[in-house]
Amino acid sequence: MREEEINQLSFFDTKVNKNSYKEICSKISDEESLSPDDFGKAIKKWATKNLDKSINIVALFSGAGGLDIGFSDTGFSLVESVELEEKFVQTMMHNQMIGKYFADANITCKDIRQYEPNIATPIDFIIGGPPCQSFSAAGRRAAGVAGTKDNRGNLFEEYVRVLEKLKPKGFLFENVYGLLGAEKGESIKKIVAAFKEIGYNISYRILDAADYGVPQHRERIILVGSKGNLFKFPKPTHGPDSHDEFPHYSAHQAILNVDKPDNDKLPLINGRFGHLLEEVPTGLNYSFFTEKMGHPNPIFAWRSKFSDFLYKADPIKPIRTLKASGGQYTGPFHWENRHFTIEELKRLQTFPDDYKILGNRAIASKQIGNSVPPQFARMLALSVLNQFFNVNLPFEFNYLEEVEKLSFRKLKSEKTDHYFQKAAAAIDSRKENPKKEIVNKIYKVELTNNFKIKSNPKSEVEVRFKAANKKWNFELNRNENAKELYRIELRKIKNSPLFLSVNEVQLISNSSILTDYTVLWKVFEQALAENHIKADLIQLFGYYQYSNDIVFSFTKAENEITGNVWKVLELILADNSIGQIKNINQFATSYDISKSNLLTCFYELRKIGFEIRNSNTNPEISENEYLIPYRFPSLNHFSVQLKKSLQAHG
Template sequence: MSLKYIDLFAGAGGLSEGFIRAGFDPVAHVEMDKAACYTLQTRVAYHHLKSQNRFHEYVSYLKGEISRADLYSRIPTELLSSVINHPVGAESNPIIHKAIEKQLKGDQVDLIIGGPPCQAYSLAGRARSKNGMKGDKRNYLYVQYGKYLEKYKPKMFVFENVLGLLSAGKGVYLENMRKLFLKKGYAMKVFRLEANDFGVLQNRKRIIIIGWKNELNIEVPDLEAIKMLTAHTVQSLFSDLPKIQAGEGSRYLKYSSKTNEYLSGKAIRNGIEILTQHIARPHSDQDKEIYRIAVKKWNNEGTRLNYNDLPERLKTHQNRESFMDRFKVVAQDEPFSQTVVAHIAKDGHYYIHPDIEQNRSLSIREAARLQSFPDDYFFEGVKDGINRTPAFKQIGNAVPPLMAYEIAKILKVFL
């Protein structure tokens, strides 16, 4: 008997991918972003075709031999309909519930996973907002989460968000969350986790809240005690990728070398022999000159570039007192990179490739690998084809599948 779950605020499906890998069965993914929903449907297609020994059809899609519409035509409509493109909220909830009921067919929901958009709780989001995000509807999406707990009565839930949730509203939001979930019949425990403790080669701190029905009376293990440290460095993620310049890349390429222990062991390079979405954004000559300076400073001196140290002719920002590290190299000799965030969709200045010969920011695939997505994971845009901006945004907002997988394995014991 499979363990069934609903993924709310699913994004590109990073959290869900970890649970599927651990043997859980998704009932539905609920997501408001259309591009992310196409990504989720493409992943549904991947899992279905693989289970039917028709993986070659998925590979044909990756190569661009068949269109997205053609790919989806080969998948049962019922499966594609499990991806529900609506925002969680009072207006859409009846539509979402109806779609979920069709998928459930009377079965019980064992688990609800997901976390509301983080802008309302993140320090960066509050800093950019004129009133510190006060009154923003996203502050209260946890109330909707509580309604789904009340309706589907799962045994447990997993709520993911940014560290800023601890301090948002001086802790009031988190405390109100605790009270609300308790009222719905759930106890909860808050964990501050670091992705690199789960084998992800990225410095990514997040809050994970594990909740369970009061009557279960279980003792959740201390997730903060998990230390799956690895001797590998970021170079392990880049070593088999062909060298490309700014603005170069293709829908699919061949790997430049064999896999390595990290890529195989963490199921990132997992048997598929074509490399997809290794595509870099173009850069201006000025940006590329700055990138070269930043890479030289790091590779030769081990120091980061301070914006004020640039020649005056290269300084175009008026702000000279904050964000001095706006140009940052992803150091290949470090055990983990800086945090990959959605801003990578706007520019690549904070994610400069360490190879000065390539002189560019990270490709879509490199960013996905830092998040521990497997190479056969394809990130869609609204239009069929390669769309850099939505792909980068989805990757930056995701939960690392590797981290999700380790958490899912632990929760599976209780369920």
């Protein structure tokens, strides 16, 4: 990588001029502070009056049109838009039809791989951000980021192809900041090299949309290509790096005058964890209920969930990044312990009020969450107008130097300290709940195909749960007179409690049926959840990428439990490298078992609920490498991995 490219990511303190949002607003309106919607209207009015020639753009991967709105409002003429998702295209076409946006655009529903630009009008600039799943946080949690190995990560090649054909002066490419770390930095190198090969000089930088007037912290990499000088990014208009440290636009400001919702029409927040939301302080998430946050009843493990799980927005700050989709506990939730309405979500993403998002709640939320916030796009578009097309803006607009440092990462760290203090205050003010007695219980259960245990009085499987102050016992029987065949013991290295005052858990089985191994673990998990101790086993042992001090022992009756699968189960419990990606040959050597026999065991263990992964389940894992995240069967009816197979055609 050349020095000029490395410098894109180098930050050193320098004394510089800063952008004044007050000045910008006062030059295009009679106000000193405009909402994003009013800013859009004002800058559009200025552009219509002052731009004397058309600047034509093509938008790739348009989504619901967030980036397109921002560029259109600042005077660019959208000639053609390309988007694969039909519902997203319908949204853009509807807003075009009612005469609000994209008046002369050809809005095309097509896979970019099948798109062949056939445009008579010269194109001046191209905008777009390819799908980001290959570089996302979800990909990182799945054991790395697939990056350009994934078909979706290779869509930048289609962007290059279109650029090469239309030959605009420049382009703007948006993506998640995880792109920088994908494939250990190789993905960004490949992308930059591909754009340089067709004649563009490349500038890229991570920016936070909140620094440009969006009521949302949304860190994104913006990559701009130019046939001439390197592009400079605009200085923040809001936050600590702006003129007079103009405050970030808060979530409360954003939705202040949106009509109050009919709560009967909003999705319910219930189920296993819905009742917890009311306890979560504003700005926090599930981590409020962790030991690290000091909660007296830590039912979750630190960093065991995505950051938007039970996330409740702080009204006086921008929200965290709005996601396109998620489960029933995916925030942001309103500080009034409800879902945000679609109109409120539009405001939080700075979509204009008069821009209609089509589809039901799930489809509309996906469109909003997938979009570039239009206000962020407007600021980027103004920079493009000024630098690429020599348009004199009616206000002073200052630009970041390559070596200039921004504060959003430091701000994130300070915010974490603030939320720890907030959690401590909330915990101190809690009323102490009376301690609930743990009651011994007999479980008559069966295991479903999706690894859920359900009660069945007629089941042959019986698990007796005995709870003492220091020790929990679970004993599985299929036959009243059967003898103990194996025993699993769990305790901490330092002899401290596993939970409450319990120092040891024993899982005892009188059955050699393989699925009963899973039943034992699942009953233990259910007892933890029923007694409001831990949400599930992962919360007890911790997310697999973080170490813990729990040790396991496996004792079996001689000559009663035999075979390779039982040998591997015993070794997994003792293997300190579980949770790390390893080559199959490393597993085979350390387990003293042939590769073919070990693979057969892995397939059998998947069948009883072990979350074993390889390149077929997760493209980011290299061929012949495997990951066993947990020492116990962790698949359940919610697991994404449930529908995947270790075998390519299995």
